[in-house]
Amino acid sequence: MATIPSLPGRDEVLRMARNTTDITGQLLDTAQNITRIAINTFDPRDGSGPEVLRVLRETTAELAEASASPQAQEAFYRIVDTLTRLGTTGAPLAVHPVSEPVRALLAALGDSLLPVLDAVEPAVEEFATALGELVEATSPLLPAAAGLAAGTLLALTPLIRAATGVLRDSTPELRRIADALTAALAPLMPLQVTLAERAAAAGAGAVRATLPPLADLTDAAAATAKAARPVLIAGEELFVSGLERLQPALMAAASHTGSVARAVAVRVSAAVSPAAEQGVVVAVSPA
Known part of the structure; x- marks a missing residue:
């Protein structure tokens, strides 16, 4: 070879x-x-x-x-x-010689993936459009996210440099580890190949035996879902109606929570600021 x-x-x-x-x-x-x-x-x-x-x-x-x-x-x-x-x-x-099976694999992947890509193209386009709208809507948060990412990178830089220095100084030990792993794993590779072939044969037999019952089960599930479609639609309508009725209460609760949080923030700010003018009392009542 x-x-x-x-x-x-x-x-x-x-x-x-x-x-x-x-x-x-x-x-x-x-x-x-x-x-x-x-x-x-x-x-x-x-x-x-x-x-x-x-x-x-x-x-x-x-x-x-x-x-x-x-x-x-x-x-x-x-x-x-x-x-x-x-x-x-x-x-x-x-x-x-390895390049020949690689080319065959790429050709098979291309022939198999083209119909899949044609089928998912509309969904991908719709998802890309929705993702673009989401990014545009969350654009005010992007500077904060960029600052957080920059801070994280700056915090990780010393760790990476320290790890690089340790690995550079430990090159002989790393080579010894690599040689030991190679010497230990090389005799096991033929056994692993044999076990993989046996596992592949057993798995293929299990798949062949499982596919017909799975097809029957799928047909039964599809028929059940088709028969229960009105019930599912009615449940979805009920769930959506409940959410619409709960929306005013949720908005009122969120507004009340925001008012309480602002009041607490003002009181805490007044308590931790001794340099403020004396005799000024700040009182905020929750709405």
Whole structure:
């Protein structure tokens, strides 16, 4: 069986990332020069024919100079080199024997999921619309939620840094743990595969034996629900009518509770503020 090709090491990835960063900076400088050239070309203050021809000639010359500069040539060369290295690293994975079942799995998933996606598309659109309306209605709470999230991240940052330092200092121990787990689990894998095959066969037999009674039960439940539909509708109507009758009482109770809370807050504020003016009595009666 062919072995899985090794992934690039940490130093190789860091070097490629630095090369990509340098190339990106050089390309941004080149793009800035090209943008300046385009702005000069389409400047509305230079609208005459000879002036446009002169600007076009200068543009062509500057483009030729920019593309022929050592910096641009080096940037292009390093881009090609990086892409070549990435392709060389990923090419064995594309022709690896594991890729064939993966492609078959993706094809089967695509063929099976397309009808499901077509069926749920209206529901998904309706849900997305309702979710957008909900987000718009709760937009006043978003700044508070963002502040809470930022505070939580700031509180977790020291813990993450401390954990990173501990893990970095414990690299030999982690490697020993990984080697011990690998040595302990490797002999068990063939046994697990055999047990999985037996479990799959038993599960398939159980499913085959269970599906016919389940289909009968589903038909009976559907018939029962169809017969009891008027009763269910009447119960829903009764429940909704009860909620409509309770709504005024709930709103009055909520208003009364809010008034009491405001009164308590005012009294507590007056009690814990000794700097307030003496002789001023604040009394709030609940509505």
